[in-house]
Amino acid sequence: xxxxxxxGGSWSAGTEVIALYNFEANSADDLTFRRRDILVIVRxxxxxxxxxxxxxxxxxxxxxxxxxxxxxxxxxxxxxWFHGKMKREExxxxxxxxxxxxxxxxxxxxxxxxxxxxxxxxxNTVEHYHIQYENNELTLxxxxxxxNLIPLVEHYLKDADGLCCKLETPMxxxxxxxxxxxxxxxxxxxxxxxxxxxxxxxxxIGQGEFGEVWKGKYRGSPVAVKSLKExxxxxxxxxxxxxxxxxxxxxxxxxxxxxxxxxxxxxxITEFLSKGNLVDYLRTRGRSVITKVDQITFACDVCRxxxxxxxxxxxxxxxxxxxxxxxxxxxxxVSDFGLARHVxxxxxxxxxxxxWTAPEALESNNFTNKSDVWSFGxxxxxxxxxxxxxxxxxxxxxxxxxxxxxxxMESPESCPPDIFTIMSNCWKIEPQxxxxxxxxxxxxxxxxxxxx
Ligand code: ADP
Ligand code: MG
Numbered sequence: 001x002x003x004x005x006x007x008g009g010s011w012s013a014g015t016e017v018i019a020l021y022n023f024e025a026n027s028a029d030d031l032t033f034r035r036r037d038i039l040v041i042v043r044x045x046x047x048x049x050x051x052x053x054x055x056x057x058x059x060x061x062x063x064x065x066x067x068x069x070x071x072x073x074x075x076x077x078x079x080x081w082f083h084g085k086m087k088r089e090e091x092x093x094x095x096x097x098x099x100x101x102x103x104x105x106x107x108x109x110x111x112x113x114x115x116x117x118x119x120x121x122x123x124n125t126v127e128h129y130h131i132q133y134e135n136n137e138l139t140l141x142x143x144x145x146x147x148n149l150i151p152l153v154e155h156y157l158k159d160a161d162g163l164c165c166k167l168e169t170p171m172x173x174x175x176x177x178x179x180x181x182x183x184x185x186x187x188x189x190x191x192x193x194x195x196x197x198x199x200x201x202x203x204x205i206g207q208g209e210f211g212e213v214w215k216g217k218y219r220g221s222p223v224a225v226k227s228l229k230e231x232x233x234x235x236x237x238x239x240x241x242x243x244x245x246x247x248x249x250x251x252x253x254x255x256x257x258x259x260x261x262x263x264x265x266x267x268x269i270t271e272f273l274s275k276g277n278l279v280d281y282l283r284t285r286g287r288s289v290i291t292k293v294d295q296i297t298f299a300c301d302v303c304r305x306x307x308x309x310x311x312x313x314x315x316x317x318x319x320x321x322x323x324x325x326x327x328x329x330x331x332x333x334v335s336d337f338g339l340a341r342h343v344x345x346x347x348x349x350x351x352x353x354x355x356w357t358a359p360e361a362l363e364s365n366n367f368t369n370k371s372d373v374w375s376f377g378x379x380x381x382x383x384x385x386x387x388x389x390x391x392x393x394x395x396x397x398x399x400x401x402x403x404x405x406x407x408x409m410e411s412p413e414s415c416p417p418d419i420f421t422i423m424s425n426c427w428k429i430e431p432q433x434x435x436x437x438x439x440x441x442x443x444x445x446x447x448x449x450x451x452x
Contacts, residue, residue, distance in 0.1 A: 009044035011051060016040055017068040031061025039063060074186045074246040079149060081105055081170035091118040092126045094171060100124075101168025105131070105149055115149065117156070121164035129163065136235065147183060184239070187259050192246055194218065194258035194269060201225060205276070210238055211265075215272060222272035223257055227265050235266060242268045244337050247312070252305030254325055254335035273333060275326035282321065282387030292416070295383050296448040298324070299419075301332035303444050306376060307437040309334070310369045317367050319375035320356045321382040355390045355399055360431060362400055370431035376440070377426025378409075384419060385412035404429075418447055 011017065017039050025032040031053060033039060039053040042060055053063045083094070086106040095102050100122050108114040108130060115131040117140065131138050131152065137145040138152050141162055146152035153167065160166040187193045198219050205224070206213035214225040228238040245256035245268075257269040275281055278298065282290065302324055309316055316337065323336040358374035360366040378390050391399050391409060408427050411420035422443060428434045435443070 009046075009048045011041045011044060011065075011070065013041055013043050015070060017053070017070055019068050021067050023064065023067050025061065029062050031055060031059060031063050033063065033067075039068060074190050074192060074243045079105070079153075080172040081153065082149065083171075083173050088116075088128060091116075091128070095120055095126055098124050099169060101165050102171055103153075103167045103169070104171040104173075105153070117163075119163060119165065119167060123164075127164045150183065184261075187239075187242070190246070192242070192256070192258045194260045196260045196262050196267075199223070199225070199260060199267070199269065216269075218257060218269055222274070223269050224272045226268040226270070227262075228268075238266060238268070241337050244314070245270075248309070248314075248337070250305055250308040251331070252301050252333050253308065254333045270335070273325035273335075274328040275330070278321040278324035278326060278332060279382065279387045281326050282383065286386050290386065292451050293448075294330070296419075296444065296451045297330070298326075298332045298383055299380055300441070300444045300448050302334060302376070302379065303437055303441045305332075305334040306372060307441050310372070310437045315367045315369060316372050316375075317361075318353055318356075319372050319379060320353060321379050321387065324379070354396050358431065359400065359403055359429065366431075368431060369436055370434050373426050373434045373436060373440070374431075376437070377423045380419060380423050380426070381409055381412060384415035388412070403427075416447070416451075 019033050019035050019039065022034050023030075023032060031039075033055060039055060042052040042054050044051055045062070049065050050062050051065055052060060053068075054060045081104050083091070083104050083106045086094070087109060091104060091106055095104065095118060098120050100120055102120040104118050106116050106118065108116045111130065111132065114133060115138070117129040117131055119127050119129070121127050129140050131140055131149075134142060134145065137147065138149065139145045140152070140156075144155060144161065146155065153170075155161065156163055156167045158166070184193075199216055200218075201214045201216040203215050204212045205215045208226050210226070210228040212227055214227065216223050216225050226238075228235060239259075242256060242259050245254075249255070254273065255271040257271060260267050260269065302319075306316065306319065316334065318336055319334070323334065324332050325335045326332055353375075354362065356375045356378045358371035361368075361371040361374075381390060382388065391402075394402060406429075408424065411417070411423075422435075422440065426434055426440075
């Protein structure tokens with residue numbers, strides 16, 4: 001990248017760069033920016049060391065190239081033609097006005113987990129093709145195989161290859177956000193794919209939802225490695241988590257080092273947090289070791305990480321002490337970015353973290369930063385009860401009805417009253433009445449200063 005900057009002028013309009021340092025405008029023509037600001041190149045200039053760039057608030061000006069770095073986040077590919085759950089008849093209604101090659105992809109009704117490609121034929125009828133998973137790849141005819149829907153669609157845009165006609169025009173989904181998929185290639189292209197030979201796996205340290213978590217070394221430095229057997233449809237969800245992590249850089253979030261693969265496995269490599277997860281930490285040390293200062297410091301750390309997530313307009317969805325990891329130096333970091341998780345994954349197998357999830361999220365799937373705030377309240381309760389299981393003695397299945405009737409957990413023994421007030425505010429039934437992380441952070445910071 002440095003080379004690129006020196007050879008000069010090679011970033012074209014639209015390139016995203018991220019600021020490595022603060023820069024103060026020296027003249028009216030310059031653009032002031034701060035470290036980690038994201039700027040978009042408007043155009044190169046004759047001087048290879050200077051670009052015209054635009055800030056996210058729209059202000060434009062000149063920036064020095066060596067103060068910024070090209071942004072290397074892994075991008076999701078959008079699939080505007082993907083309509084999700086949809087019945088056969090609906091697909092036929094949606095494909096309007098009828099035109100040869102107009103197409104969409106939906107989830108298969110007859111074969112859950114598979115897809116259906118719906119195409120308007122030369123006779124103006126709609127043909128439905130079953131796209132099935134075969135050895136973890138997608139295929140229509142057991143002849144051509146694809147990593148995911150995007151290359152599959154690209155293939156049939158070029159060539160009918162047995163279909164009634166070649167795909168011509170995508171029928172975009174009208175409402176809601178487009179689905180995204182991430183390819184392995186995207187990690188390679190943006191510099192996140194690491195070499196398997198540089199990675200050494202030592203021992204299993206945890207059990208994740210998709211597979212084991214290992215302790216290992218990457219080029220000699222300690223790392224944690226999450227593995228997923230690729231022979232599973234969860235691969236997309238798993239990669240989506242890694243993709244999100246490429247966007248997240250904060251001292252209170254677990255740092256992604258990269259991804260790699262090992263035969264049929266995908267490995268996600270992160271920094272290693274030697275003190276493990278927060279629940280185990282609290283339970284094994286208990287009141288005799290963990291001080292009030294430790295507790296409020298954990299709370300502040302998590303809050304800062306969550307504020308960053310809130311500012312990025314992301315929702316964690318699985319905030320709980322078991323997903324907070326503790327660094328050798330005692331810093332708490334948010335991990336396990338369940339953001340990408342498909343809700344179906346939660347629903348089966350009872351994995352849905354009922355005791356941590358806000359009622360509106362449980363009922364209407366309405367996950368927001370305010371449902372994360374609810375979970376944060378439960379996490380505070382965990383911290384101050386030294387890792388107890390929330391709602392002790394209430395069976396999981398009864399929690400929701402209790403909560404809806406207004407039942408809330410009591411203050412943990414010897415929990416400071418102002419902390420309990422914060423918890424209670426996080427558990428307001430109306431999401432709007434809960435504070436957001438932006439408000440929670442200074443409140444907790446104030447308590448922390450008083451605790452020291
Ligand atoms: P899942 O997404 O499957 O829930 P987690 O990321 O929560 O997986 O990891 C499961 C467990 O593995 C954690 O609770 C923790 O004990 C251990 N673990 C995960 N990542 C790390 C890490 N970076 N450093 C140390 N331990 C880790
Ligand atoms: Mg977890």
